[in-house]
Amino acid sequence: MSEEEEMGWRCVNDLVYQSNAKDRNAAYTRLASVYDIHMENVGAVANENLVKVAFEFVKNDESSLMLDVAAGTGKTAKYFKDSGYVGQTDGIDVNAEMLDIAIRTGLYRKTYSQEIVDHSPLPVPDNTYDVAAVVGAFLENHLRTGCIPYIVRALKPGGLMIFNCRITEHNKEYLGKLMGIIDSLIDDSKMELVKKKEICFSRSNSKEDGKPIKGWAFVYRKL
Template identity: 30%
Template sequence: MREREPMGKDKRFLDKAYSVKTDAQTRSFYDQWAEVYDEEVAENAYQQPRRCAQALAGLTAPSETTILDVGCGSGLSGIALDVAGFQTIDGCDFSPGMLAKAGKTNVYRRLFETNLNEPPMDAPDGRYDAAACVGVFSFGHVKAEALDDILRVLKPAGALVIGLNDHFYEEGSLTTRLELLESEGLMEILDREHGEHMPGTGLKGWVITARKH
């Protein structure tokens, strides 16, 4: 079998991810990135899918948990959830190209398209035992207010894990929203763990776990 050639510089997208500003730009960008996304993040040793899956497994009984992989992308987070023992995984994303890639992983029960910045998503209230948001919240991508709809689709006492990089954590809108929802009695922040995000880029990040009230 012929070895796969490494990506040329013209096919790299990671350093351009913050350049998108509108929803239309975001969808187009990720549709184009879908083909080489897994390869590019693997080159940079992306750690958040594994970290988030392990954190969530510590809060639930994975084999009995129905989970929504929010912003599932190409399915790397779903694969990590599957490895951690989760057996009933649904996924949603804004990019049809990414959803097509995720479908090839064969770990999802259902995949559906959604714009998290324009709720509600296509899921009823209280459908899921848990939700994972791995690399979803970022500049020009999903806004912190999307947390409200994610909580809506969780059952009471449902678990939530969020993985994000240092840059967006320090920007503050997500942590402010989390703390507001906690102050309103809608959820409880359980832990914030700092660690590896994408070592190949030198970037660290956070895994935040929470539980709906």
Template identity: 30%
Template sequence: MNEEEYREVAWTNIAKIADTDDQDICDKVYGDWADTYERDSNAIKFVAPEELAKRSVKFFRNDESSQLLDVAAGTGTLGQHLRTYGFTGIMDAIDISAPMLEKAKEKGIYRNFVCQGLHPDKSLPFDDNSYDVVALSGGLGDKHIEARCILQLIRIVKPGGVFAFNVQNRALFDGCRAEIKQILDGMAARKEVSYETMEATHYGTLTKMTGDVIPGLIFIVTKL
């Protein structure tokens, strides 16, 4: 296969995921895709994980005892970039796909692995105030990880800790971004969090879906 064929595989799988809110279908797509996910993501210049790592790590408590949860970790791309950009702490991974997590294990950068999807009405298996950092790249969307799930993720961040995530910054994700901002603005008004945003690239290549490079928006949320 050549680069064009890799891109075709990537966009076909992304379309399958984007078109369903069935967690079982998402799980199967990711499971079947695990072996070539990183190759195909590179072909479409899926730079969101690297952009998040590069732009957010300076906000983290960063020492060998700092604990980070990589949410929707997949094959461990974000974790790998966090190491590259200097994060030295302990990392755990959670993802819906067991085959994806098996690939992440091969990187040797994570301590614990949890195979579970995120749903706003299903509690995560972590205590309140468990992590210094929670990071999520590329997973948020109306038919993927719903905006309301950020409440579960903020719950498990320690006071003074950071929740760093990104979301696509285009019309298809307007509703998701608006709901995220509504949630965060409410929490900020109650002095529960503070947050800032940064524009970034999400996909750095021309795409079949839009014909343009896809921008992203990074959120840095500090739990007060």
């Protein structure tokens, strides 16, 4: 493993394995200016691979409106733009330093610097968005699984919730809780699965098992 990869994985581990949300947010603040460099060094492809899976289902005209949930530095918006997306995008992220980098890309119509919680709605009107994208944020001490119904509320009927999740031992219990909430929404006829596909999260070998990190890409439709 190269020195750059080693530094990249130290950055990833510093963010992923924090024991609480406060320390996680402090780590993002500390690493915001070098975050994209480190992600490139570990071969991170979670954003672009989710876009590849979901793009064919996304409403793509000038009236389309997307909410980039946990927007980070704006990579998801960039890959959508590079894929030919012509609609508008709003972004929300708890970390002001990361969001400031996203704002400077010029890809966002509006941004919200606010924590996404599991006990109150997002700071956006209900039934507003054609797409809600969540990339790399569904893991322990990041987004709480209980925020999913509020993300769905922000979607128009027929709108898509697209997201990915890491397939790792560390994320196994969290992913089970996440899918339990989604299954309940499906049982209540509030969502339906459009597509599920295994994707690569990072090409570099992780320190958890010495292999590239895999993940699931999901596309769900609000009913």
